[in-house]
Amino acid sequence: MNQVLGDKRAILILLGPALLMYSLIMVIPVVWSFGYALFRGNLIEGFTYVGPANFVRLFQDEQVASAVRFTLLYTLVISTGQIVLGYSLALFYTFVLRRSSNLIRTLVFFPVVLPSVAVGLLFSRLFAVAPNTGPVESLLNLVGVAPFDFFAGAGTAFWVIVIMDLWRSMGFYGVLLYSGLIDIPVEILEAARIDGARGWRLIRSVVLPLSLPVLVSAVIFSLNASLKVFDTIVALTNGGPGYQTTPITLLMFQTSFVYSSFGYGSSMAILISVMCFAVTAFIFKYSRRDLTEGKAA
Amino acid sequence: MAGVVRLSPPTTLHKTAGSSWSSAVQKFARGIPAKLLILVLLVIDVYPVFWLVSTSLKSTQEFLNTPFWALPRSLAFQNYADAWTLGRIGLSLQNSLVVTIPSVVFILLLGAAAGFTLEVMIWKGRNTVLLVILGGIMVPVQMILLPLFTIYFKIGLTNTLWPLIFTYIGHGLPLTTFLMAAYFRSVPRELFESCTLDGAGILRSFFSVGLPMVRNGLLTVALLMFFSTYNDLLSALTFITSRDKSTVQVGLLNFQGEYGSVLYGPLFAGICMTVLGTLVVYLFLSRQIMQGLAGGALKG
Secondary structure: OHHHHOOHHHHHHHHHHHHHHHHHHHHHHHHHHHHHOOEEEEOOOEEEEOOOHHHHHHHHOHHHHHHHHHHHHHHHHHHHHHHHHHHHHHHHHHHHHHHHHHHHHHHHHHHHHOOHHHHHHHHHHHOOOOOOOOHHHHHHHHOOOOOOOOOOOHHHHHHHHHHHHHHHHHHHHHHHHHHHHOOOOHHHHHHHHHOOOOHHHHHHHHHHHHOHHHHHHHHHHHHHHHHOOOHHHHHHOOOOOOOOOOOHHHHHHHHHHOOOOHHHHHHHHHHHHHHHHHHHHHHHHHHHOOOOOOOOO | OOOOOOOOOOHHHHOOOOOHHHHHHHHHHHHHHHHHHHHHHHHHHHHHHHHHHHHHOOOHHHHHHOOOOOOOOOOOOHHHHHHHHOOOHHHHHHHHHHHHHHHHHHHHHHHHHHHHHHHOOOOOOHHHHHHHHHHHHHOOOHHHHHHHHHHHHHOOOOOOOHHHHHHHHHHHHHHHHHHHHHHHHOOOHHHHHHHHHOOOOHHHHHHHHHHHHOHHHHHHHHHHHHHHHHOOOHHHHHHOOOHHHOOHHHHHHHHHHHHOOOOHHHHHHHHHHHHHHHHHHHHHHHHHHHHHHHHHHHHO
16 A cells, blocks of 8 residues: 555656756745845846845845835735725625625625736726826816826825725635635524624624634735735836835836846845745734634645 | 524514514615615726726727716727737737646646645655745745746747746746645545555556546636736746737736827727636636635635
8 A cells, every 4th residue: 555655656757847847946046046146247247246245235225225115014004904804895795795795705806816917007097187087086176176196196106006906905805804704603603692792892702713813814915915016016106106106026126127137136036035934924923822723824 | 605604683582563564674774884885895896897898999089088987989999909909919818828828737737746746645755845845835936036037048938938837837836736735635545545455556546536536626726826827927027028929917018108198099998808808707717716816815
């Protein structure tokens, strides 16, 4: 039995291709990126060894600091929005609509499958002021707001990004968290209700703790996705006005391919990875104490 | 779907002496906030797409001179023809499918085989290998972008679609392997053991028993991988330097950059085509897609 289940040749045939692809596309390039970070230059000019200079520059570069600040602010706002809206939707599906929630769940979910560039371009037109006054601008004008360009100011551009990304993802988080809510045993809710827990109190003391594992997974996923935001912002504002809506991922892309500095770009890639790892490890560790099952991610 | 939860108290306990008519009114009145919320959700989600479709059928003159709520006076299907040829949406769609389909097939094949080897088969070191592969789930694409660009550039692949296929397969494998291993875990081990007793080699039990047993899982992961590949922008923007090879996402971006401020109608038509394409897929497979995308996030 174990001879067959441990057949060396079969292991090689089944695992070999995957392991080869994984090594070539993931493992080697990751190690290589760490190497690149110690050099300055690009493919055309060649590379010179500069040691940790790229990392020193990383911490002094005002543009990096502003991109990191933007990314963190974006992540904070978007992840909070995604979890709050998603959880509200999930509660709405589970407790108000109950069995008839299928259609509305399906409907609110769909934007997440749309190509992100298409969504970005759509929202740039929805909020446009020229050449044609878009729907949002028209409605604002109707209630007496003077015409202005959403994409001319960093603040308003930021909020358009937030609205777009929440529009895109809230249904997704609704479904994600809903899958945690419907797993709560009915008996527990009945028991809590008999003990006098109602409404908000029932949600806070019974529903929330019981759906915590799924909630933690959703938070980790949301934070990671937000820290790596790229497509929608490229399509909507392309980092503008100026660099004011440039996340660190876009800055890394521009540094590498517009300014052709592979070494500096690699050090930014490492920064992105470190940010994702740190956030995940933090949430994981922090939430573990409360988790009875402790298998969130 | 286990245990649909009920929050409201059983109605029998709370029924007052009132007539059934007034309780019906009460019931309806209590339902109003929920119905209102549904209406708001509907408008928020559907209206932008409706506006997109209606604007895509307006001529440039009409787009500039009528308010946003006006419906198109005549249907300007020429916009779609222009988007298809001038905006190269047709070519982009073709490129996207040429990249996405083989990528997803190979991700599934390699990932399922790896998941099977790591979960069902028994050998020394499999936990270490599993851990190394799982580590890949956390690696952002940015970490592999520059070295891969260097490799593809050096071996002269930068003007083909191969770099995308390779990158998607490599980057999609960790999550797929992990998810497939989880699906194989739920297949009773006795099944593979009895296969072996019946004289089947392990390759045979993988292809004839293992894969059919996890076919639901395969579909779920396939959809997850399809959308993450089809909707990728970063890799496509990096590795594709030639206009003729752009995928849907890059194609739209180029179209916007080149004609976006002149050909309004065709741009809307282009966005519309890519959006409706995915919507049609979603219409038929919404349940599996929701399951796949949510499952990938929960376990990833």
